[in-house]
Amino acid sequence: MQFTETELQGVWVIEPTPMLDDRGSFTRLFCEKEMADCGLATRFVQHSRAHSIKKGTLRGLHYQEEPYAEVKLVSCVRGAIFDVVVDLRPNSSTRYKWLGFELTSENMKQLYIPAGFAHGLQTLTDGTEVSYLISQFYTPNASTGVHYNDPTLSIGWPLMPTAMSERDKSWPLIRRRTATAS
Numbered sequence: 001m002q003f004t005e006t007e008l009q010g011v012w013v014i015e016p017t018p019m020l021d022d023r024g025s026f027t028r029l030f031c032e033k034e035m036a037d038c039g040l041a042t043r044f045v046q047h048s049r050a051h052s053i054k055k056g057t058l059r060g061l062h063y064q065e066e067p068y069a070e071v072k073l074v075s076c077v078r079g080a081i082f083d084v085v086v087d088l089r090p091n092s093s094t095r096y097k098w099l100g101f102e103l104t105s106e107n108m109k110q111l112y113i114p115a116g117f118a119h120g121l122q123t124l125t126d127g128t129e130v131s132y133l134i135s136q137f138y139t140p141n142a143s144t145g146v147h148y149n150d151p152t153l154s155i156g157w158p159l160m161p162t163a164m165s166e167r168d169k170s171w172p173l174i175r176r177r178t179a180t181a182s
């Protein structure tokens with residue numbers, strides 16, 4: 001496995017190293033030791049999977065408030081997605097910066113997202129399946145979000161959204177959220 005930290009400190013791309021032979025391949029997707037050697041979390045308490053029917057489906061941008069903030073290890077096991085992380089850490093020099101990565105069943109890349117980030121994705125194919133390893137239990141009362149089209153972020157989504165939850169359409173803008181908090 002190849003671990004590469006991105007320009008957002010704490011966000012890593014993990015690329016597999018398939019071992020090929022006449023039968024096909026064998027690919028390690030998780031290694032506690034290799035993760036720990038990079039200083040990454042290794043304890044995940046839930047493994048979830050999301051199926052999206054249509055290309056262009058948009059989910060996010062989600063996170064859980066402290067003390068339920070999650071680390072996520074995301075991969076696309078069928079089809080392809082544009083996977084987005086947004087730095088929301090109050091004291092970060094890259095606060096409100098975002099990055100997008102193409103994760104596909106072919107490239108088997110995984111995105112490691114630390115606590116303090118919002119996460120979202122858009123499907124690039126029909127019939128997409130996304131896998132999440134998550135470090136915290138799902139806590140609906142702590143579960144919140146940021147609007148996918150927030151002008152503070154200006155995320156370059158690749159497609160017009162074709163399907164979204166009502167909840168995701170109605171997340172507040174960062175500016176409104178900050179004003180309410182202060």
Ligand SMILES: Cc1cn([C@H]2C[C@H](O)[C@@H](COP(=O)(O)OP(=O)(O)O[C@H]3O[C@@H](C)C(=O)[C@@H](O)[C@H]3O)O2)c(=O)[nH]c1=O
Pocket residue numbers: 048050059060061062063072119120121132138165
């Ligand atoms: C996220 C989640 C949802 N649910 C339930 C709540 C609801 O009835 C149904 C669908 O939930 P949502 O609409 O929140 O699903 P979705 O919009 O796919 O939420 C996911 O979005 C991406 C971007 C993430 O980063 C994930 O962590 C997760 O938040 O599943 C759980 O039971 N456990 C979970 O961990």
